Amino acid sequence: MSLMPNLNYGNLKDSYLFFGISKKVEAYRAAHPDKPIYRLGIGDVSRPLCDCAIRAMHEAVEDQAKAGTFHGYTPECGLPEFRQAVAGYYARRGIRLDAEEIFVSSGASDELGDILDLFDASSAALVTQPAYPAYVDASIIAGRKVNFLNAGPENDFLPLPGADTAAELIYLCSPNNPTGAVYSLEQLQTWVDWANERGAVILFDAAYEAFVEGELPHSIFETKGAESCAIEICSFSKTAGFTGTRLGYTVIPKALEREGMNLNAMWVRNRTTKTNGISYILQKGGIAVFTDEGLRQIQENIQFYKQNARVIMEALDGAGVRYWGGKNAPYVWMACPKGMKSWDFFDLLLNEVQVVGTPGEGFGASGEGFFRLSSFGSAEDTKIAADRIRSLVLGI
């Protein structure tokens, strides 16, 4: 019998969003080679890594150059000192985790796909929409049914479960990509209580937690009872600029069980089977980020991006545009002016004022009519782009 490929790939929709944007930008650039383009569409960081991480990775590279300090295979679930460093980072916010509840990863996007190995494909996923497209696509590849829960102005883009909400595997992202909305502790508690009642499991994407200020929760483990219903997936990408360097970590509590099977023990078995650990060099960089000095240094970049977000929000305030996010997140999520569709607003912005953003429709149907602006650009470009958006919207 001939090999049968995974036919679920045939159920994936073409991922048009970023490809579509780059095609339109290239076409505009070809037609107007003299006009500079200002990018607020980028989900990638632009500032270099902090000194601590750089120094630690140079030292780790040097370790690999000498017989006395050379490191071969590292433990699959993470170097003990890496797992301790992450536990220490949580302890600063009063969250007590055992180091063995922490797993090193290549980054949140990798882990969000790999973690599905823990679940039977018959369990349906629930995705709050608009959403990071990979939640849906990774579930489809695994043959999992995906239900949606709409986020919108009516719930400030922070939907909560209702009596009729049905799903076993819940994706939550807070601070949210793309909306920048952040759940309060009470709202997260509602989700956790709901999941515990039903035996559901929450996959909590905390990739943007470092942008949270004040009393809002950074982690689902700030609630009561999350240890019996939640897995938290984190990244150094936005915390410390590791988008191209790659490193993350995942928390799977030892108390998390379903049908008599322990999910922490299952993940140990998964990692020891399907990986040989994460690069010693990168883990050393991550450990350095979570020192006192590292945590001070990464604030410089985070505050830089937050200042960009303020510049964008002031411009939108000046134009009388409604928006969400921006305060505790690197993204500002604006309503398109005059009820425009998001790709129409994209075209208008690009053609009239040479500013590039991300159409909300690309994050799912309920993102239609909204538009994502990112704070990850340079201060100069962000200022020019924000001014241009204000002028354009005021002139419509």
Place this chain on the structure above:
Amino acid sequence: MSLMPNLNYGNLKDSYLFFGISKKVEAYRAAHPDKPIYRLGIGDVSRPLCDCAIRAMHEAVEDQAKAGTFHGYTPECGLPEFRQAVAGYYARRGIRLDAEEIFVSSGASDELGDILDLFDASSAALVTQPAYPAYVDASIIAGRKVNFLNAGPENDFLPLPGADTAAELIYLCSPNNPTGAVYSLEQLQTWVDWANERGAVILFDAAYEAFVEGELPHSIFETKGAESCAIEICSFSKTAGFTGTRLGYTVIPKALEREGMNLNAMWVRNRTTKTNGISYILQKGGIAVFTDEGLRQIQENIQFYKQNARVIMEALDGAGVRYWGGKNAPYVWMACPKGMKSWDFFDLLLNEVQVVGTPGEGFGASGEGFFRLSSFGSAEDTKIAADRIRSLVLGI
């Protein structure tokens, strides 16, 4: 309904091999703290990375420290220059690959698990046994049936498909872990022809190809027709000592299709969904390995390990022991003396002469009665251990 975990984990056997070895070694050490132990059991490398890779990774770390050279997200399937470098490595042996047929990975062990995403779980796997345990375990986690094809002295540990061989997904590893046996070009051609006739797909694990000398094939793509039936999974781990640094690559030909679906295109979609690329720093190290200078430098370590293997083989020759591998592989696979069982020989070696090896039974039932010796240790320890094995066997 409560979340259903992946119940396939319940079908995994406890992975006793390396845990069992370390428990026995620790117990011996506690009882005999004064006796040095000589390790020929290790599957990990011990020699530091070559200068080229170290220099390139230092430069890449430095790139991440400055705004003008900082790299964020890299293309999910690999930096174009990385894919070109690998294509160039194949071209040196006359194999023409398009750079888009090459995908960067975190390493062979990671990829051997992840690649199963391409196939429907209903397709049975065929594993030649003895085998790297992860082939079987990753298949079980995916809910796939695993058939075995026995390798043994009767086929020089290089089994070929017979008329009754039934499977759709074939794992082949050459040079083999644990046996060190290497398929000839004619033998690989037999496998490729067989797979093409039946529509099967071969997962070819080439992690040890750098140890091949002379006319034996390094790659399944040296055969005719492999582009329509084979995926090759490779690693810098043994080629350049990257076991703890982590980097690999995978070849999926553009001509590889099943049921009208293109496996190369499916993997592009998988990687863009389930990863955000592999670390810029590590890819720069890999590119440096495949320069003229890098390829010269890595030979130093490979020849060092090969000399260790010769020392082991000479000792076994002196003791009149039959063995396989060692010439084109870092492993020597010996028959246990006097028909002993492999764990009994393990205990004897440890207790009598303080040498640690790997019992063949740990690689599957057909490994019983055989024993793996590794060349990855120091020259001094390898010499002492080899002498002790010879004396012990001659004295039985």
